[in-house]
Amino acid sequence: MKKRLIGLALAMLMAIPMAGCNTPAATEEPAAEPAADAAASYKIGIMTGTVSQGEEEYRAAEQMKEKYGDQIILQTYPDNFMKEQETTISNVVSMASDPDVKAIIVVQAIPGTSAAIDKVREMRDDILFIAGVPGEDPDMIASKADVVFQADELGMGTSIIEQAEKMGAKNFVHYSFPRHMSYQLLAMRRDLLRETCEAKGINFVDATAPDPTGDAGVPGAQQFILEDVPRKVKELGADTAFFSTNCSMQEPLIKSVLEQGALYPQQCCPSPYHGYPGALGIEIPDDKKGDVDYVVEQISAKIAEKGGTGKFSTWPVPVNMLFVEGGVEYAKAYIEGDITEKVDKAKLEEIFSEIAGSPITLSTFTNESTGNEFNNFFMFLSEYITF
Structure with a gap:
């Protein structure tokens, strides 16, 4: 890039x-x-x-x-x-x-x-x-x-699961809520994710999370993710890949998945800068602005500290x-x-x-x-x- x-x-x-x-x-x-x-x-x-x-x-x-x-x-x-x-x-x-x-x-x-x-x-x-x-x-x-x-979104219905499979996923948890599932493309992608999981022998889990626009707001939705990921890993095992349809959930999802040793193939809006820096506490010094190798190294190093190497990915754009x-x-x-x-x-x-x-x-x-x-x-x- x-x-x-x-x-x-x-x-x-x-x-x-x-x-x-x-x-x-x-x-x-x-x-x-x-x-x-x-x-x-x-x-x-x-x-x-x-x-x-x-x-x-x-x-x-x-x-x-x-x-x-x-x-x-x-x-x-x-x-x-x-x-x-x-x-x-x-x-x-x-x-x-x-x-x-x-x-x-x-x-x-x-x-x-x-x-x-x-x-x-x-x-x-x-x-x-x-x-x-x-x-x-x-x-x-x-x-x-x-x-x-x-x-x-429809192409992701295949690509996300293929990426999760490469990471060794046996289970795939899809976090969303009724409002997002009323969006036709997101609902169609959810169905494709399920179908691709079935074709590859991966257990698909359709999990409902709080809507960040609801009464509990963004903090409530984020707190739910922090608390529910450990429950899902305890139930399903660490060879579980997690995905959420909402932007505000990505940071807590990355944090909790990393702590639990699970898998994270991509964000809802894939990018190296979506959720990762905030979740991992990465600060970019002035002399490293524009240095993509440095940024990737920092993300990789933070993930490696907790044994997450090879378990996290995203799009480069x-x-x-x-x-x-x-x-x-x-x-x-x-x-x-x-x-x-x-x-x-x-x-x-x-x-x-x-x-x-x-x-x-x-x-x-x-x-x-x-x-x-x-x-x-x-x-x-x-x-x-x-x-």
């Missing part, structure tokens, strides 16, 4: 301690001057979760603000977004109310995003909408947003950060006329490959349950790195 994306990720990690952070930090004034050309006549809006729900995309949005200055407008959606969808809609509309805003990027595109796009379309139809990591029905979000980015940065660069290319159509797969692959530092091929999504194929819904799948 090139220094660009690694530096982006590490700069974000340096910006705030990841452990125990449940409120967003104030956005600092941009350190860099905006581009000094005609491009400054337009703006791009970015909406993400707060640091408690989506550290990586929040920091990626801040980094885009730092890079492009006043060309970027930032918004967040509420932590309890299921009960506060009107706030999500209002925040998107507020960005669109600025006539200079020509594109809006939402990562993660939580429930309420489609309604927000509809509301904006009533006002104006010239805004390019990019939705990353959608939490709504794929047919619906694909019909509302111009471009949709998604990690290949921070996928949600890729969606934010790639979304901004794609929007700029469209607004500035480098591409003439709202959907340009070749240009998107070019931008993603440049950011990631290696060739990336995207596939389009076909909803097997409806038979609909979407040329604007792009799926991304990566190989693994094992610590």
Whole structure:
């Protein structure tokens, strides 16, 4: 991976301690001057979760603000977004109310995003909408947003289990909750995970965890993970792989799995920077920013201290950060006329490959349950790195 994306990720990690952070930090004034050309006549809006729900995309949005200055407008959606969808809609509309805003990027595109796009379309139809990591029905979000980015959840239904099998897994625990299982892609992936486990002789355990948007909030969900993993290992054994569908659960899951000597094939949003640094207490010194070998060595060393070598892995590309940065660069290319159509797969692959530092091929999504194929819904799948 090139220094660009690694530096982006590490700069974000340096910006705030990841452990125990449940409120967003104030956005600092941009350190860099905006581009000094005609491009400054337009703006791009970015909406993400707060640091408690989506550290990586929040920091990626801040980094885009730092890079492009006043060309970027930032918004967040509420932590309890299921009960506060009107706030999500209002925040998107507020960005669109600025006539200079020509594109809006939402990562993660939580429930309420489609309604927000509809509301904006009533006002104006010239805004390019990019939705990353959608939490709504794929047919619906694909019909509302111009471009949709998604990690290949269905491909993960096979790849996660194959990775767990390589680690020696005999059991696979899938933590989720009813709200996430109402998301079609997550439910389809769960079913594929179960089917792949059955085909490989691995015991699949469908475990229900508290919803972080519920009454107990993020702390309650995290505490449940810390307490339940030891119970599952005692019941099933250390040759059990664990997976959770929720971002805020990854840090406690890594901590507890490591302490119990179990297996952890990947996070919900795979990336070396998602959960690992906070869970392992890794601090990156200034002179090591951008040094991917150093970061991997630190993660590997921390895991090795507790005998976890070969039991933890992830993707080498921070996928949600890729969606934010790639979304901004794609929007700029469209607004500035480098591409003439709202959907340009070749240009998107070019931008993603440049950011990631290696060739990336995207596939389009076909909803097997409806038979609909979407040329604007792009799926991304990566190989693994094992610590």
